[in-house]
Amino acid sequence: MIKWIPQTPSVKFGSLLNPLIVPAGKAKAFSVDLEVLYGYGEAGYKDVQFTASTDKLWGSIVNKFQFTGSASSPDRKLGFTITHPKAAKETATYHIDVTITSAKYKLSSKHRLTINVKVRVGASVLPICVAWRTRAPRRTPHVHMC
Numbered sequence: 001m002i003k004w005i006p007q008t009p010s011v012k013f014g015s016l017l018n019p020l021i022v023p024a025g026k027a028k029a030f031s032v033d034l035e036v037l038y039g040y041g042e043a044g045y046k047d048v049q050f051t052a053s054t055d056k057l058w059g060s061i062v063n064k065f066q067f068t069g070s071a072s073s074p075d076r077k078l079g080f081t082i083t084h085p086k087a088a089k090e091t092a093t094y095h096i097d098v099t100i101t102s103a104k105y106k107l108s109s110k111h112r113l114t115i116n117v118k119v120r121v122g123a124s125v126l127p128i129c130v131a132w133r134t135r136a137p138r139r140t141p142h143v144h145m146c
Helices: 039-047
Strands: 008-012 020-024 027-037 049-053 064-069 075-083 093-101 108-119 128-133 140-145
Touching: 008 093, 008 108, 039 049, 049 064, 049 075, 064 093, 075 093, 075 108
Parallel strands: 020 108
Antiparallel strands: 008 027, 027 075, 049 093, 064 075, 093 108, 128 140
């Protein structure tokens, strides 16, 4: 007798900038690619569900988790927002725990995405504007701080 054991779904994270550059005290949205690793093809991709969480202390810092992408494809995205506190250190490391679950078989696995952040400081805090000068004989861009 052969006992069949269903496969546990898993995910693989795409690359993420290291560190992410964030403004202090302001929310900034990011996303990372996810690949569903589940050997049941399109039916399996439609079967999986995602949840995301982070440490309770970071709930106001790392939040607004959103999973997007076609349910019939292994390629998905995890969107999230980081609001790094003004009073915090210039660099920090956060994490997001992503759980993928098979609705049919009730099997799940948890994966941790580590996020290193660095606060934008100095002149780079100011946005850069490009204005077009229209002097003859041609238009040329003029870059300045707004």
